[in-house]
Amino acid sequence: MFALKNLLRRRIRTILTVLGVALGVATVVALISVSQGFRSQFNTFFAAGDSHLVVTKKGVSDPFLSYLPEEIAEEIAATEGVVAAHPFFWGLQQVEGNPLFFLFGVTPGSPFFSETRVVAGEELYAADCDGLAICLGDMVAEHLELGVGDTLVMADEEFEVVGIFEAQVPLYTGGGLLRIEDAQRLAGLEGKLSTVLVEIEDIAPEAITAAATRIEEAFPDVKVSEPTKLVDTFDEFELNEQGVRVFTILAIVVGGIGVMNTMLMSVFERTREIGVLQAIGWSKAMILRQILLEGVLVCVLGGFLGIGIGVAGVEAIAMVGQLGWVAGDYGPRVFAEAFAVAIAMGTVGAAYPAFRAVRITPIAALRYE
């Protein structure tokens, strides 16, 4: 009550400080939720369907940079305990009106199909199409205003849209499914695969681990992951996390300076009052707590506001058609971090003003006019 009343003395100043904190928190919320969202999308990328293991090239930092020789799929298929091995190729293509268009090159019977549901037209390989065929995710189809039978031009090649599919994972719906050889050609990587999706016979956890080990032993150049743990094995996502960390610390410093400025002015203005409080028995510890509390209160308000702004911002970005695959993941971690950031700003920002407040002696304050 007392803390709030002190803050309300200088409403504009307090509001501006709350806003400053909120913007910092909002940025952190947006960064974390988008990167978490990206991560969980990748982790669910192959998780549905029947692929039990995902094979990528060993030592690459990013799943998009994984290239394997085409023959490897058949060799893996011949490994003991493996039921099937499906080549898969992914790439990014520029098309008019959409700079980030995901291509998923698949083979007939790929487990990838089980994660999509055709809502118009036909499935890629079921369609009766003599030329180049593509199935579009519903989100990108809507954005590009394409329907079944329309033509999509990529790198001067004309693709007929044979089907539209929907899927749980926003990344899918922002891309297109096409025959693997077409995807390879468009990327200029004929004869290369991104990954191999492996189905195995015995799917008890220890059998999966054993199969993974067998494949890795037989093919020294590859890394075998379980689909839900795929991204955890890539450095790129680790780097991304570190980037978020650095930015979070920056936000705390910048927001903290704003809080410090406000609280310092507030302490100086209240020199006499702080002295009087001490004269009537308040201890230095109570004064310290009071100032810290005020700083943290500003930041908690800023934290709530920042979470709102951050979530609204991410959702606004996701509504921009071409970035529709951006999906914020608003797990408890995002909110926990947002609050941790807010409290950290408050504590960092109020620490020095609180220290100054404690150094005020009642005698000096009473003489202070």
Added chain:
Amino acid sequence: MKDAVLIAEGLVKTYDQGRIRALDGVDVALDRGEFVSVIGPSGSGKSTLLHMLGALDRPDGGTVVLDGVDLASERRLDRVRARSIGFVFQLHNLIPTLTAAENVELPLVALRVPRAERRRRAAELLEAVELADRARHRPNQLSGGQRQRVAIARALANEPKLVLADEPTGDLDQAAGKRVLDLLSGLRDERGITLVLVTHDLSLAERADRRIRILDGRVVPDGSHAAGS
């Protein structure tokens, strides 16, 4: 000596690296329930003396024993102030954002008195200073005299043994000043408080049981009724 609540001996306080001797060997003893006034010209050391007696500051020499506690060996002067002392200053020094009642509660916050009990005591004290109807007013909605009465209620909130008032009527007109003093001395009688009043107003000083005259940081014999000069 009767039942002494405070004994100060040989108090010395210097400022400006010893160039100013604000107190220069002052002895004061206060009996329980006594009303003492302190007079003396401006700059003679009256406020400084009050600060030493009220554990607001430490003397450079001499001792203060308050209710058997030697303040020199007491590390937490804030606790002494919280438990045993009540201050009234020339300027009311109320917190402008808090209501009268909330201001009165502040010393009880320091003592961790539960909220309901704080409320009850604040209401009782505002009643005692005849401001029950102004409990929810903020300081800027009160007159100078009313503010000073709130400050008196606040000074009494922790049921102090010793109330120290430094020119509490200094900013008030004659009538309001008299009312404040009536209240203070009435509460002293009622509650058995020891009251020290610093004042320039000799007619007010006269109402004390005893007067202490300070000159250049020393206690000098009080020319008593020959005052006025």
